[in-house]
Amino acid sequence: MRSSRSLSKAQLKLYARLREKKIRDAEQLFLAEGERVVHQLLRTLPHPDMLVALLFNSHIPPRQPVTLYHDKHFFLSPREFARIADVEEPQSLMAIFKQPQHTFADILHRQQHTPLSLILALDGLQDAGNVGTVLRTAAWFNVSAVISDTRTADFFNPKVVRSSAGSIFSLLLVRSSNFLHDLETLKATGFTCYASAPTGTSLESVEFAPRSLLIIGSEGAGVSPSVMALADTTICIQGNSKAVESLNAAVAAGIIVSAMSYNLKLV
Numbered sequence: 001m002r003s004s005r006s007l008s009k010a011q012l013k014l015y016a017r018l019r020e021k022k023i024r025d026a027e028q029l030f031l032a033e034g035e036r037v038v039h040q041l042l043r044t045l046p047h048p049d050m051l052v053a054l055l056f057n058s059h060i061p062p063r064q065p066v067t068l069y070h071d072k073h074f075f076l077s078p079r080e081f082a083r084i085a086d087v088e089e090p091q092s093l094m095a096i097f098k099q100p101q102h103t104f105a106d107i108l109h110r111q112q113h114t115p116l117s118l119i120l121a122l123d124g125l126q127d128a129g130n131v132g133t134v135l136r137t138a139a140w141f142n143v144s145a146v147i148s149d150t151r152t153a154d155f156f157n158p159k160v161v162r163s164s165a166g167s168i169f170s171l172l173l174v175r176s177s178n179f180l181h182d183l184e185t186l187k188a189t190g191f192t193c194y195a196s197a198p199t200g201t202s203l204e205s206v207e208f209a210p211r212s213l214l215i216i217g218s219e220g221a222g223v224s225p226s227v228m229a230l231a232d233t234t235i236c237i238q239g240n241s242k243a244v245e246s247l248n249a250a251v252a253a254g255i256i257v258s259a260m261s262y263n264l265k266l267v
Contacts (some may be wrong), residue, residue, distance in 0.1 A: 231267020
């Protein structure tokens with residue numbers, strides 16, 4: 001039997017503000033939208049307490065029922081549902097989750113027991129759709145961790161979460177306020193640093209080190225000079241530059257991560 005539980009006015013107001021980074025940071029929560037994204041997050045949920053609320057649109061029944069966590073089911077009117085949703089045309093299901101709390105120390109600790117490792121570093125990648133797509137790709141190819149600078153789109157931005165296809169809990173994610181220092185630390189612990197660039201060594205020619213760090217920059221500016229200075233090798237993807245100026249940053253990341261993952265036998 002369906003519960004008739006509804007949100008309080010305070011809950012509705014809070015969840016509607018999770019589109020704002022300052023509120024997400026203060027409450028350590030994030031919004032996930034769409035059945036596929038929510039179900040994937042539920043499948044990879046680290047602990048039941050990480051789920052705060054499942055929000056159902058009372059006028060649009062979900063195609064795939066949620067049979068667990070009945071004490072966290074809430075049914076909203078279309079108006080309430082739309083108030084919380086980030087997308088213009090809300091679907092049948094949303095959820096509120098707690099943000100996983102990872103630190104750079106967690107990355108270092110994991111590497112102590114991992115002879116083969118690929119870490120992805122995002123340098124100023126501001127497009128939320130691209131960041132989410134990169135996370136989805138990273139999860140697929142067993143990337144060990146993703147670290148970003150503070151200019152990169154927030155991992156828990158609603159668009160990032162949607163574009164990630166629900167892979168948030170499958171990755172060790174760290175947003176670093178000491179990005180350059182942290183990358184230097186990874187190099188000092190034995191990581192070889194590679195950076196995506198318009199010119200450099202052709203991807204097909206690179207033999208990747210067992211502990212590899214790949215830096216991806218923004219589409220417009222690329223990898224920043226101070227970060228690029230850390231690169232042991234710059235990697236370029238050969239293509240028809242007369243037909244198109246460059247690849248989308250997420251596409252370029254996907255091509256390189258795929259090659260590195262297979263080279264290192266991570267998949």
